[in-house]
Amino acid sequence: MRAFRYRRPADVDEAVALLDADPEAAYLAGGTNLVDLMKLGVQRPDLLVDVTRLPLDTVETLPDGSLRVGATVRNSDLAAHPVVRRNYPVLARALLAAASGQVRNMATTGGNLLQRTRCVYFQDTGKACNKREPGTGCAARHGQNRDLAILGWSEQCVATHPSDLAVALAALDAVVEVAEVGGTREVPLVELYRSPGEHPEQETTLPRGALVTAVRIPPLPAAGRSAYLKVRDRASFAFAVGAVAAVLDLDAGVVRDVRLAYGAVAHRPWRALRAEAELRGRPFTPELAGRAADVELEAAVPLAHNAFKVPLVRAITVRALTQLAEAAA
Numbered sequence: 001m002r003a004f005r006y007r008r009p010a011d012v013d014e015a016v017a018l019l020d021a022d023p024e025a026a027y028l029a030g031g032t033n034l035v036d037l038m039k040l041g042v043q044r045p046d047l048l049v050d051v052t053r054l055p056l057d058t059v060e061t062l063p064d065g066s067l068r069v070g071a072t073v074r075n076s077d078l079a080a081h082p083v084v085r086r087n088y089p090v091l092a093r094a095l096l097a098a099a100s101g102q103v104r105n106m107a108t109t110g111g112n113l114l115q116r117t118r119c120v121y122f123q124d125t126g127k128a129c130n131k132r133e134p135g136t137g138c139a140a141r142h143g144q145n146r147d148l149a150i151l152g153w154s155e156q157c158v159a160t161h162p163s164d165l166a167v168a169l170a171a172l173d174a175v176v177e178v179a180e181v182g183g184t185r186e187v188p189l190v191e192l193y194r195s196p197g198e199h200p201e202q203e204t205t206l207p208r209g210a211l212v213t214a215v216r217i218p219p220l221p222a223a224g225r226s227a228y229l230k231v232r233d234r235a236s237f238a239f240a241v242g243a244v245a246a247v248l249d250l251d252a253g254v255v256r257d258v259r260l261a262y263g264a265v266a267h268r269p270w271r272a273l274r275a276e277a278e279l280r281g282r283p284f285t286p287e288l289a290g291r292a293a294d295v296e297l298e299a300a301v302p303l304a305h306n307a308f309k310v311p312l313v314r315a316i317t318v319r320a321l322t323q324l325a326e327a328a329a
């Protein structure tokens with residue numbers, strides 16, 4: 001591992017200034033992804049700016065009913081928070097489906113959202129990877145790509161985003177609060193991430209040095225009835241092969257509102273807006289759920305080893321929505 005310097009800033013402004021001044025600096029939060037990548041030589045920061053002592057570790061309900069989650073709130077604490085468990089079960093379930101208890105005790109909200117892909121070629125410094133080293137090629141495109149994307153990929157990168165939390169937050173229309181040089185701003189979570197395009201090394205829309213300080217989840221009464229289904233190769237401590245976050249609001253059996261997002265299928269959490277449009281205003285049936293998934297998945301272009309993801313995502317869409325509909329009956 002490359003030797004690095006360590007700083008613990010006194011406040012958010014100092015943290016942002018430290019990152020802005022050093023192009024090889026990185027923020028350190030729970031360290032559950034960054035430290036692994038440093039050991040592998042994939043990331044080689046010369047300065048770690050430790051943000052874990054900044055006052056960003058609270059969960060609060062705002063006057064408008066939104067839930068504001070500080071960026072350093074640990075995944076375990078967020079999953080156990082009574083408001084999350086009651087009002088946003090999709091969020092609690094997504095968090096609890098991720099990693100292990102020990103990792104969730106360390107991992108933070110902001111770090112979870114900004115974790116790097118688990119593409120095995122990205123983690124292997126001996127393999128070509130445009131994300132790790134722009135212009136070197138993509139070993140996964142015609143290599144082992146079973147776990148990788150079916151939607152929105154490019155010839156330059158077929159990686160998926162590994163976060164379960166981001167998928168749930170995409171379905172909930174969450175907004176990310178960001179501090180950067182010159183001030184603060186808010187970014188809808190689905191606009192935080194880029195598609196790979198020609199520059200897969202550019203993963204987010206955040207400028208250099210920007211620090212995620214909080215995530216705000218708008219009030220959504222229907223989210224009290226929500227679900228997260230994750231398919232993985234073993235029962236725990238595994239990344240998703242496919243996942244769906246779903247919120248379903250029925251009025252006398254008719255879909256009044258629905259939110260759907262997919263995980264492990266694209267470079268970003270995939271909000272399934274076309275499926276939602278297909279469902280809204282129609283009497284819910286499992287067949288309708290399947291047709292809605294088909295509409296969304298028309299855009300899917302599987303790779304050599306992951307065509308199975310198309311029927312898998314269809315199946316978990318039907319299962320999640322049907323379970324929610326049955327619970328509402």
Ligand code: SF4
Nearest residue numbers: 119129138157158159
């Ligand atoms: Fe790298 Fe993306 Fe190709 Fe994986 S899929 S090897 S991360 S460029």
